[in-house]
Amino acid sequence: MSTEQISGIEKKGASAATYVDERVHSNSWFSRNLNKVFPDHWSFMLGEIALYSFVVVLLSGVYLTLFYKPSVVEVIYDGPYIPLKGVTISEAYDSALAISFEVRGGLLMRQIHHWSALFFVVAIAVHMFRVFFTGAFRKPRELNWVVGMTLALMALAAGFTGYSLPDDLLSGTGLRIIEGIILAIPVIGTWASFLVFGGEFPGVDIISRLYGIHILLVPGIIVGLITVHLMMVWTQKHTQFPGPGRTDKNVVGYPLMPVYMAKAGGFFFLIFGLITIIAGIVQINPIWIFGPYTPDQVSAGTQPDWYIGWLDGALRLMPNIEWIIFDYTISLNVLIPTVVLPGLIVTAAIIYPWLEAWATGDKREHHVLDRPRNAPTRTALGVMAIVFYVILWVGGGNDIIAVGFDLSINFMIWFLRFALIILPALAFIITKRICLSLQRRDRDKLLHGRETGRILRLPTGEFIEVHAPVNEEERAVLESKPDDKPLPEPPESDSAGVRNPKYKSGRRAAGLSRFLYRDTIEKPTEAEIHHGDEAIEAEDDFEAPLLEREESMHVAHDGSVLAKPAVDAPETTSDNGDGGSEQS
Amino acid sequence: MSDEITGTEPGQEVAPSDGDTKALRPGEWPPADVEHHLRRTDTDPKAQARAVRQVATMFMLSAVMVVLFIVAFIAIPRDAVVSIPFIGPISALNSAMGLTFGLAIFLIGAGAVHWAKKLMSNVEVVQERHPMKSTEDETELAADIYEVGKEQSTWAKFPIIRRTMLAAMALVPIPFIVSLRDLWIQPADVGTPSAELRRTIWEPGMRLVTDITYQPIKADEIPTGGLVNAVPENLREVEEDDHNLNARAKAAVIVVRMLPEEIQSQQSPEGTDWGYEGILCFSKICTHVGCPISLYQQRTHLLLCPCHQSTFDLSDSAEVVFGPAYRRMPQLPIEVDDEGYLVAVSDFPEPVGPSFWEISRP
Numbered sequence: 001m002s003t004e005q006i007s008g009i010e011k012k013g014a015s016a017a018t019y020v021d022e023r024v025h026s027n028s029w030f031s032r033n034l035n036k037v038f039p040d041h042w043s044f045m046l047g048e049i050a051l052y053s054f055v056v057v058l059l060s061g062v063y064l065t066l067f068y069k070p071s072v073v074e075v076i077y078d079g080p081y082i083p084l085k086g087v088t089i090s091e092a093y094d095s096a097l098a099i100s101f102e103v104r105g106g107l108l109m110r111q112i113h114h115w116s117a118l119f120f121v122v123a124i125a126v127h128m129f130r131v132f133f134t135g136a137f138r139k140p141r142e143l144n145w146v147v148g149m150t151l152a153l154m155a156l157a158a159g160f161t162g163y164s165l166p167d168d169l170l171s172g173t174g175l176r177i178i179e180g181i182i183l184a185i186p187v188i189g190t191w192a193s194f195l196v197f198g199g200e201f202p203g204v205d206i207i208s209r210l211y212g213i214h215i216l217l218v219p220g221i222i223v224g225l226i227t228v229h230l231m232m233v234w235t236q237k238h239t240q241f242p243g244p245g246r247t248d249k250n251v252v253g254y255p256l257m258p259v260y261m262a263k264a265g266g267f268f269f270l271i272f273g274l275i276t277i278i279a280g281i282v283q284i285n286p287i288w289i290f291g292p293y294t295p296d297q298v299s300a301g302t303q304p305d306w307y308i309g310w311l312d313g314a315l316r317l318m319p320n321i322e323w324i325i326f327d328y329t330i331s332l333n334v335l336i337p338t339v340v341l342p343g344l345i346v347t348a349a350i351i352y353p354w355l356e357a358w359a360t361g362d363k364r365e366h367h368v369l370d371r372p373r374n375a376p377t378r379t380a381l382g383v384m385a386i387v388f389y390v391i392l393w394v395g396g397g398n399d400i401i402a403v404g405f406d407l408s409i410n411f412m413i414w415f416l417r418f419a420l421i422i423l424p425a426l427a428f429i430i431t432k433r434i435c436l437s438l439q440r441r442d443r444d445k446l447l448h449g450r451e452t453g454r455i456l457r458l459p460t461g462e463f464i465e466v467h468a469p470v471n472e473e474e475r476a477v478l479e480s481k482p483d484d485k486p487l488p489e490p491p492e493s494d495s496a497g498v499r500n501p502k503y504k505s506g507r508r509a510a511g512l513s514r515f516l517y518r519d520t521i522e523k524p525t526e527a528e529i530h531h532g533d534e535a536i537e538a539e540d541d542f543e544a545p546l547l548e549r550e551e552s553m554h555v556a557h558d559g560s561v562l563a564k565p566a567v568d569a570p571e572t573t574s575d576n577g578d579g580g581s582e583q584s
Numbered sequence: 585m586s587d588e589i590t591g592t593e594p595g596q597e598v599a600p601s602d603g604d605t606k607a608l609r610p611g612e613w614p615p616a617d618v619e620h621h622l623r624r625t626d627t628d629p630k631a632q633a634r635a636v637r638q639v640a641t642m643f644m645l646s647a648v649m650v651v652l653f654i655v656a657f658i659a660i661p662r663d664a665v666v667s668i669p670f671i672g673p674i675s676a677l678n679s680a681m682g683l684t685f686g687l688a689i690f691l692i693g694a695g696a697v698h699w700a701k702k703l704m705s706n707v708e709v710v711q712e713r714h715p716m717k718s719t720e721d722e723t724e725l726a727a728d729i730y731e732v733g734k735e736q737s738t739w740a741k742f743p744i745i746r747r748t749m750l751a752a753m754a755l756v757p758i759p760f761i762v763s764l765r766d767l768w769i770q771p772a773d774v775g776t777p778s779a780e781l782r783r784t785i786w787e788p789g790m791r792l793v794t795d796i797t798y799q800p801i802k803a804d805e806i807p808t809g810g811l812v813n814a815v816p817e818n819l820r821e822v823e824e825d826d827h828n829l830n831a832r833a834k835a836a837v838i839v840v841r842m843l844p845e846e847i848q849s850q851q852s853p854e855g856t857d858w859g860y861e862g863i864l865c866f867s868k869i870c871t872h873v874g875c876p877i878s879l880y881q882q883r884t885h886l887l888l889c890p891c892h893q894s895t896f897d898l899s900d901s902a903e904v905v906f907g908p909a910y911r912r913m914p915q916l917p918i919e920v921d922d923e924g925y926l927v928a929v930s931d932f933p934e935p936v937g938p939s940f941w942e943i944s945r946p
Contacts, residue, residue: 035611037711074827080663104657107678108685140716173875176833177891180873180938183781190777190940195767200780200830201874205767237713245617251711252616259704266696273690280682281671295829296795296813296836296868296876298890315873315908316892322910324944331939333908334873367713399893409893410906473618 039253050123070211111279172293242480313395376435613709642695649688
């Protein structure tokens with residue numbers, strides 16, 4: 001820019017940049033990063049939503065700490081909420097009520113905090129599905145997948161510890177169940193429970209302990225992990241969906257400055273604003289209705305936040321098995337649904353990228369995403385997991401459903417117990433079939449082009465349908481299908497008869513590989529596609545004289561055919577393939 | 585870098601790329617090899633002017649919302665209520681603040697995104713990626729540095745240092761873990777955790793009182809089919825002394841009355857009665873994970889936990905008939921005192937609440 005166009009503020013900015021640069025070498029970083037390219041796709045905003053809701057959680061949370069008192073010292077309620085007047089309650093609950101009724105903006109901030117926490121967890125979950133189904137976790141992003149999983153777990157920890165702080169009836173009931181789970185841990189459970197609660201349940205320590213964890217430990221870990229998460233995204237550059245010109249060696253999109261500064265920066269305000277509006281008009285967790293916590297009361301139909309609901313459902317569906325071995329009790333009815341099951345699921349999710357890499361033997365970097373249909377077994381596994389989760393979640397609300405639909409609760413539980421085993425398997429099979437069908441359609445499109453719906457009768461009497469070639473963009477997407485083949489069985493011994501030491505693990509890898517990649521629809525070869533293109537051209541040749549004739553006429557709305565002026569006839573023939581001229 | 589900023593050319597008029605190759609400015613990426621669609625704002629100056637107006641209006645409205653927020657904060661009383669269609673009556677102050685503040689934030693975002701979509705360049709560009717793997721040279725150099733450092737450190741030379749240091753590092757977190765021991769300071773008069781979990785404050789002759797108003801309960805006040813939530817009479821003092829709800833969390837009971845002939849069995853030894861004329865008393869704390877239970881169906885004598893739907897048959901020793909709980913609900917032996925009030929004969933013979941590791945130990 002020539003000097004006269006630099007405004008005074010810009011001059012000051014430039015000298016400030018120089019000042020900083022001379023001290024921290026920042027301009028070098030800007031020169032490499034200010035115009036970093038990010039690809040565009042709506043699903044890439046899911047992670048952003050998570051990030052921005054977390055910022056909103058932090059901001060509203062800091063506000064709440066100014067008013068909340070993490071203490072169970074008993075006070076007599078003397079606030080504006082009439083139904084609780086004169087009731088003995090904890091200071092924690094008292095301050096939560098004061099935030100809700102007395103502090104102007106307090107209720108809004110409480111509801112912003114709760115809503116943004118829900119947005120946070122939902123966005124993480126959906127973001128994780130996006131990453132899973134598109135194979136974005138593959139090399140080089142396996143480590144970031146683990147960071148993301150840890151973040152998801154931390155989000156749950158933040159949610160649960162926060163849920164317990166208002167010390168209302170709901171939060172206390174949640175804690176009671178946690179105590180029951182801790183007690184069920186073999187060998188150390190009883191002592192662990194006493195240490196966690198500072199003695200017997202509920203004790204006087206748990207609220208202040210959870211408070212420290214909720215406002216310091218967990219958010220500290222989350223902030224640290226988010227930093228690592230984003231630094232890795234930054235270094236590795238974002239993945240992109242297949243499209244023309246997009247390869248594993250480039251990234252196609254818009255530069256950070258200015259487009260993504262405006263779009264992503266603006267998106268933060270959109271999310272923050274949306275959460276604030278929702279918090280203004282949609283009530284969430286009305287703690288005053290439930291009353292203070294006492295361990296001998298509970299209200300029927302109470303529900304945990306949605307992300308804990310599946311564990312509650314697992315607790316409900318588990319048959320009542322308890323082992324007593326040498327006078328020691330192992331409560332499998334509690335341990336399996338709340339410790340073993342989530343442990344297995346989280347472990348499976350964490351190691352999945354390495355399992356897949358092992359089964360492909362693939363060491364390449366992947367930056368172009370898979371279309372879910374092109375990884376049918378992975379997609380089916382993901383859908384299976386979602387169905388499994390949803391059934392447990394429904395189990396967590398089975399009482400509400402039973403009341404709402406006038407069903408027997410016993411029937412519900414037995415139905416869900418069977419459904420938990422049958423439906424995920426069914427979902428696996430159906431999803432895989434759907435993926436393969438979509439692959440078949442893709443193959444047809446690549447081979448024969450798009451069906452136009454225009455039928456021609458040839459002079460020989462034969463009827464054909466005219467196909468149009470797929471456009472360049474679609475073709476690039478269709479051709480992105482990877483050529484995954486199952487690994488071959490490893491040789492048992494080499495040519496000299498020496499036993500292959502890796503035979504066993506090789507066989508296992510080959511087995512997993514067959515499971516993942518056995519079923520696929522072959523991508524057509526170049527020659528086949530070329531042959532198909534020729535067929536499409538031949539169809540066009542058949543149709544061309546007709547189109548020309550049509551062009552030379554003008555069909556009025558009432559169907560009468562008028563002669564068309566010959567002047568503008570010739571130019572349109574080439575892009576007339578999209579239909580619209582069938583009426584003649 | 586500053587050269588690069590000032591080195592770019594002056595012309596900044598909107599010049600939509602029409603596909604022909606033109607020299608890239610420093611800091612500009614080559615356009616991607618995809619069709620570039622011109623927007624109306626690229627071709628129609630009127631549309632462009634309209635978009636500019638829209639963006640500026642959104643930013644301006646945001647500022648207006650801030651003013652309205654302050655007005656609402658001052659003017660609307662805390663207890664005013666408005667009714668919003670489909671949502672119902674809610675706090676007027678809260679919704680006004682939420683809407684004005686929310687819109688103030690939202691409009692900034694909407695303006696920025698609109699600006700980006702309508703007016704900023706929408707030419708897709710390409711940036712090259714570089715493999716994550718460092719070059720051979722870099723890796724080799726790192727290895728060399730490591731080797732030099734290792735040698736200079738004498739790490740490999742003196743294994744005794746290496747081993748003792750690793751051992752010390754492994755042990756050093758222990759004090760922190762040990763310090764966690766006093767998360768629970770065991771009072772002098774309190775036993776081990778498992779002993780504490782077995783004990784409640786019920787004792788022989790202790791009156792049953794209602795759980796909120798602490799009224800003693802007369803046997804003939806309970807109708808057949810009725811249910812009363814009760815606690816021990818001394819609970820109030822214990823709670824005031826202890827400043828906590830621990831005793832209540834174990835001692836809460838339910839008292840039910842059924843026809844004596846409906847009682848199939850009790851937890852008492854063969855031939856004895858732990859109830860009184862069909863009045864039976866059971867722990868209220870579920871043996872599954874500790875939720876308090878009071879959903880009672882008088883016709884079937886079934887007790888259902890609202891948390892996880894464990895179901896107990898109170899007419900048959902409170903055995904589990906459905907759901908995830910394994911142990912029956914412990915029965916509290918009761919009788920009536922001289923004045924006709926219900927009293928406990930003893931503490932619970934079986935531990936109440938959720939199972940734990942040592943619960944079946946003698």
